[in-house]
Amino acid sequence: MRCPKCGSRDDKVIDSRQSRDSSSIRRRRECLKCKYRFTTYEEIERSDLRVVKRDRTHEAFDRRKLAASIAKAFEKRSTSLLTLEEMVDEIVHELETSGREVLSSAIGAKVLEKLRGLDEVAYLRYASVHQRFQDVDQFVDAIHTLGRRVKPNTLQRELFPPEPPQEGSGPAAGSRNIAINKNHGRL
Secondary structure (H helix, E strand, C coil): CCCCCCCCCCEEEEEEEECCCCCEEEEEEEECCCCCEEEEEEECCCCCCEEECCCCCEEECCHHHHHHHHHHHCCCCCCCHHHHHHHHHHHHHHHHHHCCEEEHHHHHHHHHHHHHHHCHHHHHHHHHHHCCCCCHHHHHHHHHHHCCCCCCCCCCCCCCCCCCCCCCCCHHHHHHHHHHHCCCCCC
């Protein structure tokens, strides 16, 4: 390894450790000439994954480009960098096991699938670019497709519990239902 300070090729490895996800090895080195210490990373060389773009051109897959686009969707959101890295790792692993060429639309679909479960705002931001939203109606449609998923908290009682169905019909039963509904779910 060439020393970044003096350019000498003589160094020794001081420390060697695996990364958190065991996908790379971190090595601390010391230059034998100037005693400068620096860090290097060793990774498995990935297969040459190619991306087929919308206009049918091909380009090499760039992990940094994927990570940057996901980070942009999460801008000013309270999501940790570790969560984003794990998401990128999962997507890259899925892409690498699927073959040597992948459509850009397939990459976008995988990102949207992961974002949907993680952060709905980030999902909408990414979807607006990936699906090329042209107007507000497309945002509204995307929001409706997300649906109103209930995110229950087991420690909290339901604010408006479902009321049991009322028996009987007719005007008298209807007025009784109105009186019951005025409680707004209070117990």
